[in-house]
Amino acid sequence: IRNSPVCCGRSNPAPLPLPSLWASDFNTYVTQPSSVFVRAGEPSVTLTCNQDNSQFYYMFWYRQRAGTSGMELLVYSVGAGTASVEAPFNSSKYSATRPTVLESSLQMQPVEAADAAVYFCASSRAQCVRTSVQLNNNLRGDDRRGDLKSI
Numbered sequence: 200i201r202n203s204p205v206c207c208g209r210s211n212p213a214p215l216p217l218p219s220l221w222a223s224d225f226n227t228y229v230t231q232p233s234s235v236f237v238r239a240g241e242p243s244v245t246l247t248c249n250q251d252n253s254q255f256y257y258m259f260w261y262r263q264r265a266g267t268s269g270m271e272l273l274v275y276s277v278g279a280g281t282a283s284v285e286a287p288f289n290s291s292k293y294s295a296t297r298p299t300v301l302e303s304s305l306q307m308q309p310v311e312a313a314d315a316a317v318y319f320c321a322s323s324r325a326q327c328v329r330t331s332v333q334l335n336n337n338l339r340g341d342d343r344r345g346d347l348k349s350i
Contacts, residue, residue, distance in 0.1 A: 227252035231320050243308035248320030250301055255322040258303045260295060264316045273318075274305060277325075 231248040248258065256278045261270040274295040276282040282295035282303070294306045307314055 227255045227322055229320055229322055237310050239310060239312040239314075241310040243306060244310050246305045246318055246320075248303045248305075250320075250322040252322075253300045255324050256300060257323040257325065258297060259321045259323070260303070260305045261319040261321065262316045263319065270319065274303075276303060 227250045229248065229250045231246065235244060235246060237244045246260075248260075250258070258276045259272060260274040262273050263270045271288075272285050273288055273293055274282055274284055276295065276297045279297055279300045282297045284290040284293050284295070292307060292309075295303060296306075297303045303320060305318065305320075
């Protein structure tokens, strides 16, 4: 297995457009190399990812192994200079950098046969849920109907 290639990276070289429901500033294009091939036993590999919208603060790295339909979240970042490796992945093997909001990289060391997978990068806008708050003004007793007055 030592000489078996380990594939890392996305297999489709075209940028991935994220759909917009409202306006053009809700779109971004995420690009990463079409494929990276390394051999098990290599000291390390670095995968790169870029996106083109600085309003998309969050970036993620996912892994999908052959024969599986699900993806595993490896790393998430909430902005430039931050990146966190998700459990159960070992932060001594996986690390990520985020020098700017528009770029991220994922490093693996050492590269093992078990790392064979397709690695995806994604970005997202920060999500904020707002609910309207109705203020209940306590009016003076004389200003409200049905107010109880003391005698």
